[in-house]
Amino acid sequence: MSESNVVLNVQQLHTSFKTNSGYVQSVKDVSFQVQKGETLAIVGESGSGKSVTALSIMGLIEKPGVIEKGKIELEQVDLTKINDKEYRKLRGNDIAMIFQEPLTSLNPLFTIGNQIAEAIKLHQGLDTKQAKVNVIELLKRVGIPRAEKVYYSYPHTLSGGMRQRVMIAMALSCKPKLLIADEPTTALDVTIQAQILELMKKLKDENNTAIILITHDLGVVAEMADSVAVMYAGQIVEFADVFTIFADPKHPYTQGLLNSTPKFYEKNEVLQSIKGTVPTSNSMPIGCRFNPRCPYVTQKCLNENPSLKKLDSGRQVRCWLVEEEGETLV
Amino acid sequence: MTLIRSKTETPNTQKLSISLLKSLLKSKTGIVGFIILVAVVVVAIFAPILAPYDPTLINPTKMLKPPSWIEGGDPSHLFGTDNLGRDILSRIIYGSRVSLLVGISAVVLAGIIGMLVGLVAGFYGGWVDMILMRLVDSFLAIPNILFALVFLAVFGPSVPTLIIVIGVTNWVAYARIVRGETLSVKEREFVKAARTIGVKNSLIIVRHILPNVMSSFIVISTLSVASTIILEASLSFLGLGIQPPTVSWGGILSDGRDYLATSWWLATLPGLAITVTVLGIIFLGDWLRDVLDPRTER
Numbered sequence: 001m002s003e004s005n006v007v008l009n010v011q012q013l014h015t016s017f018k019t020n021s022g023y024v025q026s027v028k029d030v031s032f033q034v035q036k037g038e039t040l041a042i043v044g045e046s047g048s049g050k051s052v053t054a055l056s057i058m059g060l061i062e063k064p065g066v067i068e069k070g071k072i073e074l075e076q077v078d079l080t081k082i083n084d085k086e087y088r089k090l091r092g093n094d095i096a097m098i099f100q101e102p103l104t105s106l107n108p109l110f111t112i113g114n115q116i117a118e119a120i121k122l123h124q125g126l127d128t129k130q131a132k133v134n135v136i137e138l139l140k141r142v143g144i145p146r147a148e149k150v151y152y153s154y155p156h157t158l159s160g161g162m163r164q165r166v167m168i169a170m171a172l173s174c175k176p177k178l179l180i181a182d183e184p185t186t187a188l189d190v191t192i193q194a195q196i197l198e199l200m201k202k203l204k205d206e207n208n209t210a211i212i213l214i215t216h217d218l219g220v221v222a223e224m225a226d227s228v229a230v231m232y233a234g235q236i237v238e239f240a241d242v243f244t245i246f247a248d249p250k251h252p253y254t255q256g257l258l259n260s261t262p263k264f265y266e267k268n269e270v271l272q273s274i275k276g277t278v279p280t281s282n283s284m285p286i287g288c289r290f291n292p293r294c295p296y297v298t299q300k301c302l303n304e305n306p307s308l309k310k311l312d313s314g315r316q317v318r319c320w321l322v323e324e325e326g327e328t329l330v
Numbered sequence: 331m332t333l334i335r336s337k338t339e340t341p342n343t344q345k346l347s348i349s350l351l352k353s354l355l356k357s358k359t360g361i362v363g364f365i366i367l368v369a370v371v372v373v374a375i376f377a378p379i380l381a382p383y384d385p386t387l388i389n390p391t392k393m394l395k396p397p398s399w400i401e402g403g404d405p406s407h408l409f410g411t412d413n414l415g416r417d418i419l420s421r422i423i424y425g426s427r428v429s430l431l432v433g434i435s436a437v438v439l440a441g442i443i444g445m446l447v448g449l450v451a452g453f454y455g456g457w458v459d460m461i462l463m464r465l466v467d468s469f470l471a472i473p474n475i476l477f478a479l480v481f482l483a484v485f486g487p488s489v490p491t492l493i494i495v496i497g498v499t500n501w502v503a504y505a506r507i508v509r510g511e512t513l514s515v516k517e518r519e520f521v522k523a524a525r526t527i528g529v530k531n532s533l534i535i536v537r538h539i540l541p542n543v544m545s546s547f548i549v550i551s552t553l554s555v556a557s558t559i560i561l562e563a564s565l566s567f568l569g570l571g572i573q574p575p576t577v578s579w580g581g582i583l584s585d586g587r588d589y590l591a592t593s594w595w596l597a598t599l600p601g602l603a604i605t606v607t608v609l610g611i612i613f614l615g616d617w618l619r620d621v622l623d624p625r626t627e628r
Binding site: 058060063087088089090091092093096097099101104105106107108109110118119122123167170171173 | 456530537542
């Protein structure tokens with residue numbers, strides 16, 4: 001884990017939204033690092049702050065949202081301190097993002113080629129002819145058959161899986177150092193899902209791109225991720241490598257999440273669920289944010305919010321139940 | 331795998347115009363609209379050649395003659411004559427010049443202003459939106475005709491002032507509609523996607539928002555060519571439109587109102603000219619909207 005391999009370093013990120021009843025914190029105290037070629041999965045329920053974290057990194061938090069404090073360093077450059085124009089240069093060039101909805105992520109009025117070429121022309125200053133060669137090359141790399149024809153096709157003529165491939169091609173057009181994939185396979189059916197994940201893996205290996213994968217599908221996590229950050233109510237509650245998370249989840253929320261996924265060898269079992277819902281940002285419980293839903297809740301949990309503890313193995317857990325000695329972060 | 335239509339290949343500009351023509355031939359209403367509009371434009375351009383008489387020539391011996399196909403009609407005046415014995419056909423032919431000019435230019439002017447205001451207000455939101463929309467509201471609060479009367483009374487009625495006054499009173503409708511469409515289009519994922527690849531706001535507006543609000547814009551523009559011609563007519567009726575001796579359809583129409591009970595052709599025939607022209611423009615606009623949307627099969 002040498003320092004130079006760190007592509008993205010997020011430190012104590014706080015992102016809030018201003019509402020009539022004051023600031024509402026969507027992301028609180030989020031810190032993580034992503035290495036070159038590493039895939040970090042951020043998992044959690046809806047409303048846990050996954051997407052806001054991603055948009056904060058992209059610099060696309062819109063008013064009334066604001067990054068209150070924290071550092072987002074992309075190769076030692078603090079993104080919270082650069083201006084709009086510099087940020088635009090980074091987007092698409094150094095960091096790229098793909099979205100959940102491939103069906104609506106393409107402008108219906110322009111051809112595929114035209115849209116991918118937009119990014120290339122913007123960042124590499126190529127003319128249309130040169131860009132076209134690159135685009136067709138890209139389309140071939142993401143496994144689109146008859147790339148020359150697809151170049152002139154409109155989005156509505158392609159299937160969902162094909163469109164997501166196009167989106168990936170667009171995101172990778174300038175060989176970004178970091179790719180943020182916000183639920184890239186949620187809208188696709190299972191077979192296509194597997195193909196898209198396979199493709200992302202392949203491209204990651206080829207370019208040594210760091211990936212932040214946002215998902216609530218633990219199957220996808222097991223397939224793709226190197227390390228996992230579990231988010232709950234705007235905070236990271238557990239952070240570990242993928243094997244540790246699945247083999248030995250420490251936080252009750254992580255355990256709950258894992259219990260609520262179907263298992264191949266336990267047929268006919270009623271699927272477990274975590275009772276209750278994620279608290280809304282303006283009605284956070286006092287103490288640990290998970291305490292209303294936690295099966296092991298203690299008096300201490302109701303009074304004080306635990307900090308993220310670093311354990312021996314390098315994993316981090318935010319829970320009073322974890323007794324091991326460790327350095328306290330934050 | 332028949333995902334890809336081969337038809338969408340080779341979109342260079344020359345072939346595009348051919349495919350446009352082909353799609354026009356396929357659309358029945360489109361071709362009708364196209365023919366009507368071309369006919370009206372040709373008539374307007376070649377008015378001096380086509381008109382059988384001088385439109386301002388008074389002939390006291392042939393006053394209020396009905397059209398030639400009606401009993402008592404004069405075969406030398408196809409559409410009859412008006413209260414001063416002027417030939418209606420010639421007046422309609424000459425009138426097409428002013429009506430088309432005013433109708434289309436005023437809509438273009440109003441459309442450009444409304445489009446700009448709507449795009450900016452919808453896209454940027456916040457206080458920009460607030461100020462622009464309150465401006466729109468205040469324009470809506472003043473009756474069009476009142477504003478036009480004041481403006482024309484101050485600057486004097488002429489074709490350019492008429493275009494400006496109609497343009498300036500009508501842009502608010504476009505601004506509202508374009509703003510509404512912009513609000514919905516800017517939330518769509520492809521706009522977000524464009525942001526994530528680092529596209530500038532101005533470029534997002536031009537490349538991603540504008541083309542997507544275009545279809546509703548075209549529909550209201552074609553419809554409002556009609557209302558513009560009517561507005562010009564009502565201003566003429568109030569004496570502040572196109573001044574005689576210049577002829578406009580609205581002018582002929584309002585001249586004829588006094589004789590509606592006895593000589594129906596005076597108001598009906600220019601009215602018919604307005605109706606047919608407007609219909610042609612609407613047909614063409616409909617076709618244009620379909621063509622601009624790649625999802626409709628060409």
